[in-house]
Amino acid sequence: MAFQLDARTPSGPLEHRWSKAKQEMKLVSPANRRKYTVIVVGSGLAGGSAAATLGELGYNVKCFSYHDSPRRAHSIGAQGGINAAKNYQNDGDSAYRLFYDTIKGGDFRSRESNVYRLAEVSVDIIDQCVAQGVPFAREYGGTLANRSFGGAQVSRTFYARGQTGQQLLLGCYQALERQVDAGRVRMFHRHEMLDLVVIGGRARGIVTRNLLTGAIDCHVADAVVLATGGYSNVFYLSTNAKACNATAIWRAYKRGAGFGNPCYTQIHPTCIPQSGDYQSKLTLMSESLRNDGRIWVPKKKGDTRNPNEIPEEERDYYLERMYPAFGNLCPRDIASRAAKLMCDQGFGVGPSGRGVYLDFKEAIGRLGRKTIEERYGNLFEMYEQITAEDPYSVPMRIYPAVHYTMGGLWVDYHLQSTIPGLFVLGEANFSDHGANRLGASALMQGLADGYFIAPYTVGHFLAQVKPGGVEAEHAEFRAAKEQVEQRTRRLLSIQGKKTVDDFHRELGKIMWEYCGMARNATGLKHALEKIPEVREEFWHNVNVPGSAEELNQSLEKAGRVADFFELGELTCLDALEREESCGGHFREEHQTEEGEAKRDDERFCHAAVWEYAGEDKPPVRNVEPLQFEFVHLAQRSYK
Amino acid sequence: MKIILNIWRQKNSSSPGKMVRYELDKVNEHMSFLEMLDVLNEDLARKGEDPVAFEHDCREGICGCCGFMVNGIAHGPERSTTVCQLHMRHFRDGDELWLEPFRAKAFPVIKDLVVDRSAFDRVIAAGGYISINTGSAPEANSIPVERQRADRAMDAAACIGCGACVAACPNASASLFVSAKIAHLGLLPQGEPERDRRAVRMVLKMTEEGFGYCTNTGECEAICPKGVKIENIARMHRDFTRAVALYREASKAAGAH
Known part of the structure; x- marks a missing residue:
């Protein structure tokens, strides 16, 4: 069996699609x-905005979150x-330019129609968020401020100090709570989705575990929306939150949803380096630091002098040297690899x-300490809290870390997966x-999907099906519930010698070593042998204390790590293929003479x-060809 | 370094809890406080004992999940710091610490150091928003906002909803949390139309949820990891009083007597 991948992209001029x-x-x-x-799983920017908007439209929404x-x-x-x-800055930006930058930044591996739509609705997101009271930075005249941000030659980034995500999420959360108050959205806090139920080829609901009582419940719906974020934690250490x-x-993948490009993972160039095994x-x-900070290493190998004692001529501002046009603002993947190369x-x-x-001395000299404080104060504080070093007087030390996963469940132009009635938003x-x-x-993408795209496309789907018709007592629900309970019992019964984190760390090391910033066939093949071995050991030697009928954080982690093992393997397989x-x-086998991606x-x-083809069968690799009608496929150059 | 921890262990909301003593010998000064608890939990799990339940997620001081009392201080002794950002270098070898959950009538203990803060969501649902359906927003720059005002709104909006202010307050009042939202939205022109209704509904809901009244002790401001100011509480009281006194009809509709 192979997927019939119809992306359902409209035809005609890009801007009218x-x-x-x-x-x-x-x-x-x-x-x-x-x-x-409509069931919405996840209440971050994508899920929260979708749930709130679907509620405003009048649908009966159930929203699930494992958080409180x-x-x-x-x-x-x-x-x-x-x-x-x-x-707003009159610097030549347009929907087309944002579209082009995103396509090029993505190295010509995304769908033109989707990306153009994203750029098109981006302007509506700002209107919506401002109206909700998101306190974006302002100019003295009262208009919105912008800055240029990683890899862009125009200033199109709106921000709320160094807490933009927080402020957008609070806007979206408040819109969601307004719908909760109106009775249109019912929140299920501290509930984790543990299975998807597909009946007659359609997504019809989910099975959840109540994290406080351990109760396993079935929830029926006419459509299911997953907005559950990315999988960077397959690497154990990442910038993602612990949960x-x-x-x-x-x-959902194991129930028939196609998984697109799992090997596309993003390593963010500016993170605080690891300090110990307990990490x-x-x-x-924030990458915004690269707007004013200059990245360098000593020209001499193993130079252990205090950075302030290293004179200008003995420093290598390598990004400025290698990529003179973009310098410290080159895209993330390029900046990350360059840091790895230097180290x-x-x-x-x-x-x-x-x-x-990452050095601010020059910027502080040029703009004054006060301006730098205004722009990055909270980030500098955070850095000092963690490292006990003051970035106003000593350069920050940074190193790349896993940050975001571009891969995820495959969706068509309607954000529908290969399972009808299952929509997937955001990361x-x-x-x-x-x-x-x-x-x-x-x-931008999370909110575009949730506020402006899914409310149309989910509605379009619902308009073509009759509401209801399935009960939670349906055999498929009962079977899925039984499987979830069985798996929980199994995890608790192993009673081995190693902790869940022991295994997670082991998996993370393999992933980072062989499927991190640079990959090669030998390493990936090695990882593909190693991961099943460790997974096998996990299922025989993990120790999950406690019981199923209570708040059990070890049990929650164990279920997640068990899935990471399988996803990690698929990620390596995708990277190998x-x-x-x-x-x-x-x-590594595919690079230009200058060491750039080829x-x-x-x-x-x-x-x-x-x-997914079954427990003991290799997964099937389908392809969706990408057609470029509007942009010319070019070698990405930031020199 | 060596650290002695006395941790509140409580199996669930219906069982009594007690302090349990743990000695940790190999604490690294660069560890965060929660990483130290990770190490303890790993040891407990290896021995087949129940690890200490505590909430945490981003570990960057922004999600507001974490928070418990360290020696009677919410989030521990460092100012403007959540417990996930608190590092062990601020303690001395041999220190003995007491960890307890946030205590307030409106925050019942769920397990160990985990409490139920869902009352905060219900207070927000009562009016902590601007009613604007998706799609009906005007062009963003058509609403100019004075820069200072926008900055003050942002100061208030920085609240992470951790609940430390409630735990620190002798009255277990949520005034700092509630007033931060009232100030954030009330300072902005977008929030003006619902300013009265919002103040009345949120303040009444806060009381209904079992939070105490504000008596200006100021512990909340001192403890707030995000530096949210007590001046917001003055603003909340003014908005509430003004709404109730001047707009009796509107405040009745919002639930006031």
Whole structure:
């Protein structure tokens, strides 16, 4: 069996496609909307905005979150900003330019129609968020301020200090709570989705575990929306929050949803280097810092002098040297690989030698300390809290860390997966960022999907089906519930010698070593042998204390790590099969003489869509060819 | 370094809890406080004992999940710091610490250091928003906002909803949390139309949820990891009083007597 991958992209001029698609969509009349139940899993920017908007439209919405409140979702961690093609700065921006930058930044591995729509609705997001009271930065005249952000030559990024994600999420959370108050959305806090139920080829609901009581429940719906974020934690150490996991999308994959491009993972260049084995996560320092900070390493290998004692002529501002046109603002994948290259060659700084300097001395001299404080104060404080070093007087030390996953469940233009009635939004889907995401585009995509796209496309789907018709007692629900209970019992019964984190760390090491910033066939093959071994051991030697009928954080983690093992394997397999370099996927065998990523458009100008084939069978690799009608496929150059 | 921890262990909301003593010998000064608890939990799990339940997620001081009392201080002794950002270098070898959950009538204990803060969501649902359906927003720059005002709104909006202000307050009042939202939205022109209704509904809901009244002790401001100012509470009281006194009809409609 192979997927019939119909992307359902409209035809015609790029700038008219979304309008045309909307015009052709079927509508549910206002009086009938409350008869339809929509389940939204996840309450971050994508899920929260979708749930709130669907509630406003009058659908009966059930929203699920494993947190105690929707305001905890990890969208809150985004610091730098949100892009929108408002062209308020009169610097030549337009929807087309944002579209082009995103396509190029993604190394020509995303769908033109989707990306153009994203750029088009970006302007509506800013209007919506401002009206909600998101306190974006302002000019003295009262208009909105913008800044230029990682890899962009125009200033199109809107920001709220270094807490843009927090402020956008609070706007969305407040809209959601307003619908809760109105009785249109019912929140299920501290509920984790553990399976998807498909009946008659349609997504009809989910199975959840109440994290406080352990109760396993079935929830029926007419459509299911997954907005459960990315899977960076497959690497154990990442900038994601500790609870971020792939279980919801992985369960959906095993029920028939195609998984697109799992190997497209993003390594963020500016994170605080690891300090010890006890490290539980890595902390991102917003990329906006690269606007004013200059990145350098000493010209002499193993130079252990205090950075302030190293004279100008003995410093290598390597990004400015290698990429004179973009300098410190080159895209994330390029900046990350350059840092790795410097450290691999022995120029790295700090106790581990895995670090480079991000220096504000010149900017403080030029703009004054006060301006730098205004722009980055909270980030500097955070850095000092963690490292006990004052970045106003000593350069920061940074190193790349896993940050975002462009891969995810495959969706068509309607954001529907290969399972009818199952929609996937935000980081959880594979769609708009291709092989590399530009800075300040994750918030944009999450909100575009949730506020402005899914409410149309989910409605269009519902208009074509009758509401209800399935009960929670249906055999498929009962079977899924039984499987979830069985798996929980199994995890608790192993009673082995190693903890869940022991296994998670082991998996993370394999992933980082062989499927991280640079990958090659030998390493990936090794990882593909190693991961099943460790997974096998996990299922025989993990120790999950406690019981199923209580708040049991070890049990929650164990289920998530079990799924990470399987997803990690698929990620390596996808990386092995994609014999080219593109964006965040760098295969050492495929590079230019200067060490840049070398695409192979002849063989790989497509999305890889993996299909689950059964417990003991290898997954099937389907492809969706990418057609470029409007942009010319070019070698990405930031020199 | 060596650290002695006395941690509140409580199996669930219906069982009594007690302090349990743990000695940790190999604490690294660069660890965060929560990483130290991770190490303890790993040891407990290896021994088949129940790890200490505590909430945490982003570990960057922004999600508001984490928070418990360290020696009677919410989030521990460092100013403007959530417990996930608190590092062990601020403690001394041999220190003995007491960890307890946030205590307030409106925050019942769920397990160990985990409390139920859902009352905060219900207070927000009562009016902590601007009513604007998706799609009906005007062009963003058609609403100019004075820069200072926008900055002050942002100062208030920085609240992470961790609940430390409630835990620190002798009256277990949520005034700092509630007033931060009232100030954030009320300072902006977009929030003006609902300013009265919002103040009345949120303040009444806060009381209904079992939070105490504000008596200006100022512990909340001192403890707030995000530096949210007590001046917001003055603003909340003014908005509430003004709404109730001047707009009796509107405040009755919002639920006031």
